[in-house]
Amino acid sequence: MADETMDYKSELEETQRALREITLMMEQSQGELSKLTQRNTAITSHLQQIQKQGGALDEITMAYDSALDAQQRLFVMRGQLEKLQNDKSHLEKYKVILERFAHDGGSREGAGQASTSVRDQMTGIEMIVNAQEAERQRLSRQMHDGPAQALSNFILQTEIAMRLLDVDPSQAKEELASLKASAMGTFQKVRNFIFELRPMMLDDLGLVPTLKKYAEAFKEQSGMEVNVTVSGTERRLEPYLEVMIFRAVQELLGNAARHSQASMVKVHLDLGAEFLRITVDDNGRGFDPETLKDSNNLGLKLIRERSEMLGGKFEIDSAIGSGAKISFTVQAKI
Numbered sequence: 310m311a312d313e314t315m316d317y318k319s320e321l322e323e324t325q326r327a328l329r330e331i332t333l334m335m336e337q338s339q340g341e342l343s344k345l346t347q348r349n350t351a352i353t354s355h356l357q358q359i360q361k362q363g364g365a366l367d368e369i370t371m372a373y374d375s376a377l378d379a380q381q382r383l384f385v386m387r388g389q390l391e392k393l394q395n396d397k398s399h400l401e402k403y404k405v406i407l408e409r410f411a412h413d414g415g416s417r418e419g420a421g422q423a424s425t426s427v428r429d430q431m432t433g434i435e436m437i438v439n440a441q442e443a444e445r446q447r448l449s450r451q452m453h454d455g456p457a458q459a460l461s462n463f464i465l466q467t468e469i470a471m472r473l474l475d476v477d478p479s480q481a482k483e484e485l486a487s488l489k490a491s492a493m494g495t496f497q498k499v500r501n502f503i504f505e506l507r508p509m510m511l512d513d514l515g516l517v518p519t520l521k522k523y524a525e526a527f528k529e530q531s532g533m534e535v536n537v538t539v540s541g542t543e544r545r546l547e548p549y550l551e552v553m554i555f556r557a558v559q560e561l562l563g564n565a566a567r568h569s570q571a572s573m574v575k576v577h578l579d580l581g582a583e584f585l586r587i588t589v590d591d592n593g594r595g596f597d598p599e600t601l602k603d604s605n606n607l608g609l610k611l612i613r614e615r616s617e618m619l620g621g622k623f624e625i626d627s628a629i630g631s632g633a634k635i636s637f638t639v640q641a642k643i
Contacts, residue, residue, distance in 0.1 A: 321407040324400055331397050338390045345386055349379040459495040463488060516551040517543055517578065520558060524576065531566040534573040541580035550639060553615055554578075554587055560608040561589040561635055569593025569633060581641065584621065588636040595632050598625045612637055 356372040466488040473481035510519040517539055524535040545551075558576060565571050571593030579586040601609060613623035621638035 321404065324404045324407060328397065328400050328404065331393055331400065335390065335393045335397065338386065338393060342386050342390055345379065345382055352379045459491060459498075463492065463495075466491070511551055511555055512548075515545045516554055519551075519555060520576065520578070523555075523559070524562075527562055527566075533566060533571060535562065535576065536574070537576045537578070539578045539580065541578075542582070543580060546580075546585070546641070550585070550619070550641075553619070553639070554585065557612045557615070557637065558587065558589060560612065564608065565589070565591040565593060565633075569595070571632070583641055584638045585641050586636060586638045588634065590632070590634040592632045595627045595629050597629060598627055601625070609635075615639075 352372070352375050356375075359368060359372050466484055470481045470484040470488065473484060510522060521537050524537045527533070528535045546554075562574060562576075565574050569591050571591035574589060574591045577586075577588045577590075579588075609625075616623045616637040616639055620640035623635075623637040625633070625635050627633035627635075
């Protein structure tokens with residue numbers, strides 16, 4: 310028992326040390342973020358000045374590339390700071406758990422259960438952090454390869470059109486039409502990114518309207534038929550439940566599009582009084598559920614973890630060549 314208490318105290322000391330380090334890193338990152346923000350403002354101002362003065366195309370291109378690079382660095386630094394803040398929050402929660410176990414002690418059996426509880430919670434924390442980081446990396450790549458590259462081309466197309474106005478007005482008109490089409494496409498991509506990050510509808514209208522809207526957008530992007538049905542009493546849920554369910558359905562639809570080769574996905578929400586049940590059923594190629602034990606699919610593991618933490622369970626019904634039906638439940642009120 311004494312050894313186990315010492316283990317908790319040792320782990321507590323290590324956690325406190327990690328918290329001090331991460332606090333220092335956050336202070337340094339906030340200082341760097343402030344410098345990058347000032348640099349981004351200065352570069353943007355310089356670019357606008359060059360444009361007003363009618364600088365050469367090469368000079369404008371170089372200035373715009375510098376502005377784009379500064380914005381990308383700012384985006385990455387903000388993501389790093391957000392990750393540090395999340396890590397600090399998880400460590401602080403872990404510290405509270407360790408303090409309780411280290412101070413309360415208890416029977417040997419209770420200590421064993423506590424140790425298992427700590428390990429289970431740390432596994433959940435690790436999965437959440439890894440999943441968040443993977444999502445940030447994915448969005449960062451999409452922003453860089455999509456809107457960021459498109460914006461870099463806009464300035465060049467604008468300069469070409471401006472120079473053609475006096476030489477070949479008809480060609481200038483074609484360039485402007487092309488620029489407008491590109492801008493509209495990029496604007497839609499940015500809206501999609503914003504919707505994926507945090508759909509405002511979720512806060513304003515709730516889970517059901519947001520999922521139906523997301524299904525329509527997902528259908529347009531993926532080409533898959535997506536049907537959303539609802540049973541039970543349609544109502545607003547606790548915010549954390551709405552976010553958890555939306556993110557889970559988002560992950561499952563993404564998996565169906567990326568891996569299953571499905572042409573149709575059915576999403577069903579059963580809004581019961583005590584339990585909420587969500588089912589995502591696709592007609593794709595299916596898979597062997599046993600392979601998930603050794604896979605790196607953090608998304609499914611995270612859905613299982615969160616479902617169980619919220620008093621529910623997670624189920625997979627699939628076989629190779631027979632599609633996949635994934636469902637999970639959570640308590641309607643915790």
